[in-house]
Each structure stands twice: as C-alpha cells, then as structure tokens.
Amino acid sequence: MPDLDELRPRRVPAPVSAPVSVPFPAPVAVPVAVPPGGPSSAERGGVQIVRGHEEPLQGTVSSYQFGGVTVSLVKGGPRELVRPARQIDTVGEGILRVCRPLTGEVWVFQDGRHGVVRSPQLICFDSTRPYKVIMPENFRMVDVMVSHCLVGITLDDAERLTAQPWRGDQGLAALLSTLLDGLGRHGKEVETAVDLLGGSVVGLTAALFAERMREVAADSEIAKQALMLRVQAYVRDHLAEPDLSPVTIARRHNISLRYLQKIFQEFGISPARWIRDERLSRCRSELADPSLDHMPVALIGERAGLYGASHFSRLFRDRYGTTPREYRKERIGA
Structure with a gap:
C-alpha cells in the first residue's frame, strides 16, 4: 500500500x-x-x-x-x-x-x-x-x-x-x-x-x-451474496417462529446445511448465532420504542422467537450487559 x-x-x-x-x-x-x-x-x-x-x-x-x-x-x-x-x-x-x-x-x-x-x-x-x-x-x-x-x-x-x-x-x-x-x-x-x-x-x-x-x-460470488441477502430477509420475516433454525433455513432455500454454514463462516459467525443475534437486536429495538411500553417484556421476547422470560433475560444480558427490563427502565428514565 x-x-x-x-x-x-x-x-x-x-x-x-x-x-x-x-x-x-x-x-x-x-x-x-x-x-x-x-x-x-x-x-x-x-x-x-x-x-x-x-x-x-x-x-x-x-x-x-x-x-x-x-x-x-x-x-x-x-x-x-x-x-x-x-x-x-x-x-x-x-x-x-x-x-x-x-x-x-x-x-x-x-x-x-x-x-x-x-x-x-x-x-x-x-x-x-x-x-x-x-x-x-x-x-x-x-x-x-x-x-x-x-x-x-x-x-x-x-x-x-x-x-x-x-x-x-x-x-x-x-x-x-x-x-x-x-x-x-x-x-x-x-x-x-x-x-x-x-x-x-x-x-x-x-x-x-x-x-x-x-x-x-x-458470477459465483454474486450468486453467493444474493443467497446471503435472501437468507437474511427470510430470517427477519420469520423470527417469531420457534422452530426457525439453520436446518429449516437450508431446506427452505434448497441448499445443504453444510453450505449454509460455510457461507456464514466467511463472516466469522454461525447461522445459529446470527439468528440469535437478530432476535436480540429486534428485542432491543422494540424495548427502545415508546409506543410499545405497554407490552410486557416477556411478550417482546416471544415476538422475536425467544420464549421463556428467564431464558430471554439471560441471553439479553449476555449480549448487551443489562437485562431487558433494566434496558427499558434506563430508556424511560433518560
């Protein structure tokens, strides 16, 4: 350089x-x-x-x-x-x-x-x-x-x-x-x-x-990028489905699970981890939305496919350093 x-x-x-x-x-x-x-x-x-x-x-x-x-x-x-x-x-x-x-x-x-x-x-x-x-x-x-x-x-x-x-x-x-x-x-x-x-x-x-x-x-790189974008759009549209998984995604897009994993590995992440991060990101966005303050925290998690209040709270804290309830309180009190 x-x-x-x-x-x-x-x-x-x-x-x-x-x-x-x-x-x-x-x-x-x-x-x-x-x-x-x-x-x-x-x-x-x-x-x-x-x-x-x-x-x-x-x-x-x-x-x-x-x-x-x-x-x-x-x-x-x-x-x-x-x-x-x-x-x-x-x-x-x-x-x-x-x-x-x-x-x-x-x-x-x-x-x-x-x-x-x-x-x-x-x-x-x-x-x-x-x-x-x-x-x-x-x-x-x-x-x-x-x-x-x-x-x-x-x-x-x-x-x-x-x-x-x-x-x-x-x-x-x-x-x-x-x-x-x-x-x-x-x-x-x-x-x-x-x-x-x-x-x-x-x-x-x-x-x-x-x-x-x-x-x-x-052409092969273009096709791979297009597939990645389709997969991401599909995941965002189906986050609330509890059975959403790398297996169902691969089947829906007519590719092998191994190929799906290979594509995500190029970005240093697994499909399962990316799905979880997308769910948590969706939850954080909804917890930050004042129009959804009436909605229970547990329901916010379920809308993104994270069922079980304690399970959702633990994953959210591990990702963002605070619980969903505390995150909402800090935003309201700000």
Whole structure:
C-alpha cells in the first residue's frame, strides 16, 4: 500500500448500473448516545486517530441505529481521520462506512486508491484496513455504518469497492443519496417517523453494494451474496417462529446445511448465532420504542422467537450487559 501522505486525490467518475431489488423490513430506530464534545479519540492538529471499528467520527451531531445500520450526521471544519494498522482489532466485527457529503468535499484513501466526492456522490471505506479520510474545508456529511454480513460482503469483496466515488444522481445510488440528504437536512423534523425510514436505509444500502458487486465480481460470488441477502430477509420475516433454525433455513432455500454454514463462516459467525443475534437486536429495538411500553417484556421476547422470560433475560444480558427490563427502565428514565 503506498504512503497515503504522498497521494493526491483526483476526481474519478463512477460507472452507472441498473438498479436491483433487495427486500428488507423496516426496523425500529434506536437513538445512539453521542458523548458531549464528540467521541473519545486522539486529536492532533485536526487529526482524529480512529481506534474502533464503530467509533463515531469527531463532530457527530446526531446518530440513529436502524437494526444493524447506524446513520449519523457529522459536521465541522477541516480535519483528517486516520486509521493506522496498529489500531485495528482483528477480532472485532468489521464495518463498512458510506459517506454522503451535504456540503464540502470528502477525500478517501484506501487499498491503493483515492477518490474525491461532493454532493450528491457517495463513497465507502472499510474499518478492517488502514485508511485516511480528509475533509479539506468546512463540511456536513451523513456517515452510514453497516456490517459486512448485513450486506453480504466479505472482506475480500469490500477491498474491491472502497475509495471509489459512486454517482449520486442515477439509479440506486441516487435513491440512497437523496434519502441520506433528507435525513441529514431534516432529521429533527422527521424524527417521529424515523423508524419508518430505517427499512429504506437498510435495503438501499444493501442493494447498492449488491449492484457494485455485479460490476467487479464473478458470477459465483454474486450468486453467493444474493443467497446471503435472501437468507437474511427470510430470517427477519420469520423470527417469531420457534422452530426457525439453520436446518429449516437450508431446506427452505434448497441448499445443504453444510453450505449454509460455510457461507456464514466467511463472516466469522454461525447461522445459529446470527439468528440469535437478530432476535436480540429486534428485542432491543422494540424495548427502545415508546409506543410499545405497554407490552410486557416477556411478550417482546416471544415476538422475536425467544420464549421463556428467564431464558430471554439471560441471553439479553449476555449480549448487551443489562437485562431487558433494566434496558427499558434506563430508556424511560433518560
């Protein structure tokens, strides 16, 4: 990888592709707390050393989580974000970040490439490898964080897609760019309906990565990614079914259990573990929804396929460090 400091960005037009359709439900939005003054990170002359995969960017004003996707509004003056190799935790789950400038420019250096974007363009980078992101002037942008697994992209796949500008005026990129622009400019006005927008953010982000993959990947890789997205959509639609399991999923999609396990292993997780995490994520979203405060905690678990109050409480505490009841009380008392 060349020395990032020696690179100079140039504008690179991105190819335009036909849109694809990926079904996703609309998860409930969970507000993400932003520490006063921004996240805790090393600041040095306008440089933020990014230490964690999901570390908020300095200048984050507001942030919302839609299922496995976090959307944040970031603004500030000229600065650099640097992700050194020595700071990268190879154990944690990697994150893909998609930037949509509202004002100003964003320069991204990663994987031996560099790209420059302005509104309405999009560009992505990957937390699992070193990168540099530069905002050379005052800026406002929307930062989208999504796990590799959620969009069916492996680490090798992601390396082909980073630091390349995506046009934001045609096709799927235009739809996502317009939606993020609206959230960035009018987030407070639509806050009461933000959960309804969550499904669009998740679906369009996954669909856009699928479209990009069609341009650079072999047919077998495209088919595998499409299968992964279908499996994920199926699981989310059937979370409440107590007999949902890797065996039933494999049978429903006419594949062997071994092949299903192999696909998930590429993301460092088993199908059973992913199903459990999705159930817990659904429960956390519903516990954070004020409109469901009348619903007993045990029923929240059952709606996601987690039967037995003590069993649900133990799994939730192991995953999030607090019981479902305590999580709801903390949110109501906040």
